[in-house]
Amino acid sequence: MNRILIIDDDIELCDLLTEYFTQEGFEVKAAHDSETGISQALLDEASLIVLDVMLPGQSGFEVLRHIREHSKVPVVMLTARGDEVDRIVGLEMGADDYLPKPFNPRELVARIRAIQRRAVTSHESHEPEAGKTLKVGDCELDPGARTVLLAGNSIELTAVEFSMLEILLRNAGQVVDRETLAKKVLGRRLSPFDRSIDVHVSSLRKKMGHQPNGSERIKTIRGTGYQYLVSH
Amino acid sequence: MNRILIIDDDIELCDLLTEYFTQEGFEVKAAHDSETGISQALLDEASLIVLDVMLPGQSGFEVLRHIREHSKVPVVMLTARGDEVDRIVGLEMGADDYLPKPFNPRELVARIRAIQRRAVTSHESHEPEAGKTLKVGDCELDPGARTVLLAGNSIELTAVEFSMLEILLRNAGQVVDRETLAKKVLGRRLSPFDRSIDVHVSSLRKKMGHQPNGSERIKTIRGTGYQYLVSH
DNA sequence: CCCGGTTTGACAATCAATTGAAATGCCATG
């Protein structure tokens, strides 16, 4: 059901989280080393895994790799450093989110909930009806049907455009940085001279036109990324 | 100033890079084995190190470990293509970026520049405490949406202004000295005649106007730094 | 081989950060 697997060698932390999560209505299982973690993970009983990057023996990245060879279960990584690179690498290897230690358990729970909400709607592969449509303003995107309606009128998007819009809508009102966008939409790291993202944004904008109120739908946050504007 | 140390046993490559970097305005120093590399690195003359993973004798990882015991200088690792594990290990040990060989020198330069610039944006994405909006008096700053509201009205800030305000708000009521501000906001140390900070403060003030009670929002602490005033 | 889609490269346009120079204001000193 809603079972979380925590892989972290810090037993105190595990206990703390276990208590907290239980209160929040999750079932919890903890593993304190990589091997146990991996085998637990592969039992496929957990609906989400919280994984520490810093583990004795095999690193959390190794564990993630093993898990990913067999399973698409959502993974949140914990790390000591708030380092941008870690985040990118983690996401590159298929982590779903990332939280620098020390963190507030409440925030972890919030992120977990967010991921599970997301998990329901994305990953089209093994669940046909997995897609609840995303609605932001006059824009409706149906991941299952791969359709987009603007004020009721359907528009045609290419694969990349569609997935880019999907990401932006899922984070409507929030800034999505270019690295993340590249990773999720193009499936690769953005290299310095890569103009793809810009080009796709450009064509998305062209196809989508403006908001009912006349403003751009996708706002550029110079030096950072883009943001789907929520008009209210 | 801007000196790069290259540690790579491939002398041809070093020469190539040296030439390229020199053209780009860097000073370059090269070391072709681990020992020389480490001792050079510990002289602390380089503002950034480019380090090959594959070195005869001690591996690049060893070198990195030695360097990290004494220094936080940014390090870019060169790895064999496709060897994901290497990259991961490297990053875990505190490298700041990686680039799979073979690479385009231009890309390396671009990444180096990005790292040197990174301080500006790094804390904007995933700092501890990120996610919640900061509220001080009538001022609300939302790092995720990158918005600032003053008494409910939104104002537009540039990247540096935003990040500067974020820092000031996080330390509201406390003095933030110019050095710290420069380091966190601009990602570099302040040189004697650098007035960037002042200018940014100036434009922040202009954009933000005064407190509801008429006083300046950002107070100058002469000879020290600035302070966001908490009006009560 | 053709076709749509994606990426790349060039160029233009835009915007922000820095620098220079001058103005202002603060403080200490006589």
Next chain:
DNA sequence: CATGGCATTTCAATTGATTGTCAAACCGGG
């Protein structure tokens, strides 16, 4: 109270970087 030195402020100009857009090259699937 006037003055000079120094730090800060501000404005304008410059420089530099990022992004928008077009068109051509590329790529993989029919």
